[in-house]
Amino acid sequence: MSPLATPPDITAVLLAHDEGPQAGIALHSLLEATAAAREAGLTVESLVVLGDASPATREALSEVATHGVRREVLAGDAGTVRNRAVALAGGQHVAFLDASALWSANWLVEAHRVCAAHPGAVVHPEIHWFYEHGRELYFPPDQADPALAPGVAALGGWWEAQAFAAADTFAAVPFPEGGDARQDLAGAWSRALLAAGHVHKVAPATISFRKHRPAALR
Amino acid sequence: MRRLRQRGEQERLQVAPSAPSDLGPVVRERLGWCAHPRLYLAQLTPDERAVLGEEPGVDAVVGHFLATGAAAGLRVSAFFNPEWYDERLAERDLAVPDGEVPFLHWLTVGWDHRIVPTPLFDEAWYLEHHPALRSHPRWVLHHYLTRGCYQPSSQPSPAGRHHDGLADEDAAKRQDPLLLPSLLHRADEHDLRRTSWLEEGVRAVLDRRRRLEDPVLVEMVARAAALEPGIHGPLRAEQPTQVVPHAHPAVRRADEVAAARHALGLGPGDSIDTVVLVPHCRMSGAARISAVVTQAVRATAGPGSVAVVATDLPVFERPHLFPEDVPVLDLTRHLTGLPQPARRDVLLSLLRSVGARRVVIVNSLLGWQLAAEAGAEVAAELDLGAYLFTWEVDEHGHRYGYPVGPLQQSLAHFAWVLFDSETLRTELVERYLMPAVTRERLHFLPTPLADASVDVTGVFERRRASGLPLTALWAGRFDRQKRFDLVVEVARRMPDLRIEAWGKPVLQDIDLDPAHLPPNITLRGVYDGFHTLPLDEVDLLLYTSGWDGIPNVVLEGAQSGLPIVASAVGGVPEVITPTTGHPVEAVDDPDAYVAAIQDLLADPAAATERTRRLRAEVHERFDAEAYRVALTRVLGIQEAR
Incomplete structure (x- = not known):
């Protein structure tokens, strides 16, 4: 991308670690959502980030360039890799997809729509669909829900780190780095966002599919 | 079908429904299975409750319901929701005849038509998750009413168990379904005759699940399944759905923390610097030590600086041990029906909520659990420490107790450990070959003598x-x-x-x-x-x-x-x-x-x-x-x- 070019609306980031062949399905999902976004008139940059990736994961994502996707290898713990990915992203917004997950094809379009209406918001899918042990549906709360009292929102644990937000938001409230960051990355980041005054929003009619329900999302 | 009136057949008469004098043995038996004294009592005024005496049994409650409660529209069963029943009848273009008590109508008519009168139970879901019940000789709701609702593992609906998973061996005897704490949560905000926090939450879950019928979402699921057929998780039963904040246990925890804070007498912005955690308040040396600690802190930092929180048992045999202006909280009231780690989380949230700067654990099991399981997190926010008195000895003569395993798990998070004898402190220092930096956090404090004493020297x-x-x-x-x-x-x-x-x-x-x-x-x-x-x-x-x-x-x-x-x-x-x-x-x-x-x-x-x-x-x-x-x-x- 030329330094003078208009930054893309979205950088779609696939974060890969030890998912192996499954990362290929996640990449496929990212490409479908990217295509849908472009059809809707958004400009999208796609980026695959290998963070301490296993050989099987590297193999699964060895030909991403043929799909027009940039590939970066980043070192560090889960939080550090995410923060470095944000720094590499050229888009005005960043959308993370873990290589163990799939987006619904409309995710980038709908999440961008919500973010445009609520600047500074962090956007989550309407439904999390976990499937390894039989389907399990989880509906994360929209912070505007009056039933979600402030004391309850502060308990954290409601929102995933696989979210959509303005790049500035990710930069202003980085993911916790070091130590046990992976263990409660989402919870700690959610609470930091709340403390910094950001709002968690839900994009209607969108779904995130993932094999495992993260322990942090309870 | 004599008693199923066609909707619109006549105007509903504005008369209070009344219970028939003779229900017959079959309906009586059904009523007995369904009656839940605790729910019924929650709808009575204190005077009305007094008439029934302390802890009335099912028969007394059923008698009261038939005599007066039914006509007043009170609910005697957690598993009968009048509006839900009405909706199910309406789906069949039917209604409860005027002047009849809806619940008794269900017992006499709806039951025979196998109409489930509550959002809390889903017949198909229950059978899918308990396939052995497919051969149950009776209607499967009967199984849930008489057994399942008292069993922690029962899965009655897509919204899950409706409780936090804690077993209660006496629940069936008392006819206290395990979901009652959730059903009675925020009871003052709901008309319990019609609905409850739990039922509203379950309805929210069911409404959200229906979102998957939206054409856009149907398409999105189909496209994802084309990439990953595994998303349908074939051959596996579905897990319960969670919709935050409705019906989510963390909401109840947050409310219990707020209630506990209120019980401590704290207003907005009030805080308590020092919290002493005790297991209960009965005759024990530890109870006296907790009082001594409290008195010393109170005397130094003034009123409002210290509170006592009892965490393990609702026993308060010696409340006068503590200074009168020191709040003493029975936290166990706010932990009813909560399993671990929810109990620990309530305690941690309460400590945060009151702005505690230091916590002294005096034989509180929950306090020790907090130190062991979340000690690093807690210690980053406040000074955590414990009093140690002695180890215990099992029937084989082996030592166990707080100075053994729990101390090992928690010592790194303790700002100080207090001892009432030098002997135990010395033993630990020698056994662990403790370096000076650790030893300096271990303090023997001679426990002051009681104020009141009698001198019988000689x-x-x-x-x-x-x-x-x-x-x-x-x-x-x-x-x-x-x-x-x-x-x-x-x-x-x-x-x-x-x-x-x-x-x-x-x-x-x-x-x-x-x-x-x-x-x-x-x-x-x-x-x-x-x-x-x-x-x-x-x-x-x-x-x-x-x-x-x-x-x-x-x-x-x-x-x-x-x-x-x-x-x-x-x-x-x-x-x-x-x-x-x-x-x-x-x-x-x-x-x-x-x-x-x-x-x-x-x-x-x-x-x-x-x-x-x-x-x-x-x-x-x-x-x-x-x-x-x-x-x-x-x-x-x-x-x-």
Whole structure:
């Protein structure tokens, strides 16, 4: 991308670690959502980030360039890799997809729509669909829900780190780095966002599919 | 179909429904299965409840419901939701006839049509998750009503179990379904005759699940399944759906924290610097220590600086132990039905909510669990520490308890550890080969003597001179630690010795029958403070514990001027020495206690001299002001200005 070019609306980031062949399905999902976004008139940059990736994961994502996707290898713990990915992203917004997950094809379009209406918001899918042990549906709360009292929102644990937000938001409230960051990355980041005054929003009619329900999302 | 009126057939008459006088045995039986006293009582006024007496059974509640509750529209069953029933009937273009009680209508008519009258139960879901019930001989709702709702693992609906998973062995006997705490949550915000927090939450779950029928979402799922067929998780039963905040346990936890904060008397912005965590408040040395800590903090930092939180058992036998202006919270009321780690999380949230800067754990199991499981997180926010008294001993003679495993898990997170005896502190320092940086966090603080005391110095000598019957005082819990079995053996070996035994006459963990004690032992029951005992009517204090720190009863005995014959365990030798009393080294041998008593009898004047020496020593070493200064220095508490 030329330094003078208009930054893309979205950088779609696939974060890969030890998912192996499954990362290929996640990449496929990212490409479908990217295509849908472009059809809707958004400009999208796609980026695959290998963070301490296993050989099987590297193999699964060895030909991403043929799909027009940039590939970066980043070192560090889960939080550090995410923060470095944000720094590499050229888009005005960043959308993370873990290589163990799939987006619904409309995710980038709908999440961008919500973010445009609520600047500074962090956007989550309407439904999390976990499937390894039989389907399990989880509906994360929209912070505007009056039933979600402030004391309850502060308990954290409601929102995933696989979210959509303005790049500035990710930069202003980085993911916790070091130590046990992976263990409660989402919870700690959610609470930091709340403390910094950001709002968690839900994009209607969108779904995130993932094999495992993260322990942090309870 | 005689009693199923077609909707719109006639205008609904504005008359109060009434219960028929004779329901018949079948309906009566169904009513008995469905009745939930606790839900029904929650809808009554205090006066109405008083009529039913304490903890009325199912029959009493059913009788009251039929006599008055039904006509008033009260709900007697957690599994009957009148609006839900109405909706299900409406789907069949039917309605409850005017003047009939909807619940009784369901029992007599809806039941036979297998209409599920509650959002809390989904027949298909229940069978899918409990496939063995497909061969159940009756309607499967009957199984849930009579058994499933009392079993923690039951999955009655797509919204899950409706409770936090804690078992309650007596639930079926009381007809208290495990979901009742959730159903009665925020009861004052709901008209329990019609609905509840739980039912509204489950309806929200069901509404959200219907979102998957939206055409856009149908398409999105299909496209994702084309990439990953595994998303449908074939061959596996679906897991319950969560919709935050509705029906989510964390919401109940947050509300309980708010209620607990309110119970502490805190207004917006109020905080409490020091929180003392105790298991309960009954006769124990730890209870007295918690009071001593509280008094010292209160005296230094002023009112509002300290609170006591009881975490394990709702027992408050000695609330007057604490200063009147120190709030004492029974947290167990706010933990009902919550499993771990939810209980721990409520405690942690409460500590955060009150803005605690330091927490002192005094034998609170929940406090120790918090330290072990979330110690690093807690220690980053406040100063955490614990009081240690003694280890326990199991029936094989092996040591266990807070100074063993729990301390190992938590020591790294403790800003300080407090001891009531130097002995235990020294043992730990030596066993762990503790470096100075750790040793410096371990503090022995001589527990101050009780304010109230009686001086009976010389009583032994006087009573011996006047020939009164030789009488020993024994006071404590009748449990394995206190070795009441040794008292019995001493009594058998010394038939002329009368033993007045004070304490709760419950023999725990020991194989003794109170009906077959030697005739020279008298059980005198509970006592409220050592100074209230008839100390001038006894000759000596007999102490037989198998393990301990520096026990309060020994300190109080020393303070009173009674001669003391005591097992030389734990920190006891720090107080009872050959120059101040009669320590028994062979602590398991009844003959050694007999020998010590005979030694005492041999020279009453020397006994008086020892008691004088002991009394002077304990008054010097176990001083309240010295304790206050030392404790507040360790805890980093500043004097109130």
